[in-house]
Amino acid sequence: MKKCATHWKDYECIDAGNGEKLERWKNIILRRPDPQAVWLADTSSKEWKNTHAIYHRSKQGGGSWDFKKDLPEYWTIDYKELTFKVSPTGFKHTGLFPEQAVNWDWMQEAIRNSHSEVRVLNLFAYTGGATMACSSAGASEVVHVDASKGMVQWAKENMALSHLENNTIRFIVDDVLKFVQREKRRGHTYHGILMDPPSYGRGPNGEMWKLEEQITELVSACLEILDDEPLFFLVNSYTTGFSSTVLENILSTTVLKRFPNGKVEAGEVGLPITRENLTLPCGIYGRWIKND
Known part of the structure; x- marks a missing residue:
């Protein structure tokens, strides 16, 4: 899809x-x-x-x-009610992945249609596009976790630009797996969990991350802090050669098995190309969503 x-x-x-x-x-x-x-x-x-x-x-x-x-040095762009800082970085990025707007819209709809409290955990949260989308949609709390202090600071700037300073957003600089394991010990749970893991990475204390070796472990750990009445679970990936079917299978054998009252879908995210009426593929997604 x-x-x-x-x-x-x-x-x-x-x-x-x-x-x-x-x-x-x-x-x-x-x-x-x-x-x-x-x-x-x-x-x-x-x-x-x-x-x-x-x-x-x-x-x-x-x-x-x-x-x-x-x-x-930087400028801002708007997406609906949200405002984001954009700046060319040394690694070709600009601080925003515009194709992720399809996931922002999807999570916002789920949150707005929920008639109860929604706590959201955003892992590998980068500059916080999804964090701001979920908070703006009415999430009671969004916890934003990233190993990079610089990216977390950028996310705080996006919070201010989107006028969400009075909302409950917690910013955490940490290794995501260690944070999730501590949340389990603390008894904290979330109604929505999303993650955008890199192919390779390091935590703030040099912890190694390799997607194909650790993604299943991380999803399984997150399952332990998913609320008994979950709303959504989302995994994004930009890893070349990593199929969306893999994400579908991971979610089907973990989240769907625990919560069969939902459904799993997976596919590509992309951007429309104006000049040729084509689509630029921009990574893959896997989603679990509670049935209506």
Whole structure:
């Protein structure tokens, strides 16, 4: 199943191909590498040339931005009632993954349709797009966990930009598995759990993370802190070669087995490409949702 983020106004994937994508972030045009965009595109056109910045990969790893026009250090974009800080980083990212809006909408609908308290846990929470979406939708508490102090600080800025300072959002810098295990010992539970684990990573104290070796362990640990009346469970992944069927199978053998009153679905998330009326694939998702 394919889910496409079609409700953006401040973001647009103008074109993609030849291993790159051309994007509009409000009124700023960026050109970035994209390993999925392997089809042909006319990158010699005026649109591709008239950019504010281009990210060039280095053969030694990493890369750098080539700024063609003056850019502010950061600017903001809106998605519905939410506002986010955007800034080109040294690793080609901008601090936001716009395709995740399809998951924000899905979680917001679930929270708004719930007639009881909803506590949400966001793991590998990055700059907090999902955190702000869940909080804005009425979650009674959102716990935001990430190993990077810098990303957590960025998320706090997004909280302020979205005027959610008076909502209950807890920001935690920690290794996610250790945090989940401590929550189990503390007896804390959540109605909604989401995670966006990297392929590889390190916790704040050097803890190693490898997706294919630890994802099932983490989902199983999260199952121990899922409320007896859960609302949703979501796993995102950008790991190349990792099938959405794997996520479907993991959730079916863990969450669905414990809570058969729900359903599991999985598939791709993507962005509409304006110029060619195509879809840019942007990772996979697996979801468990309580039946209506």
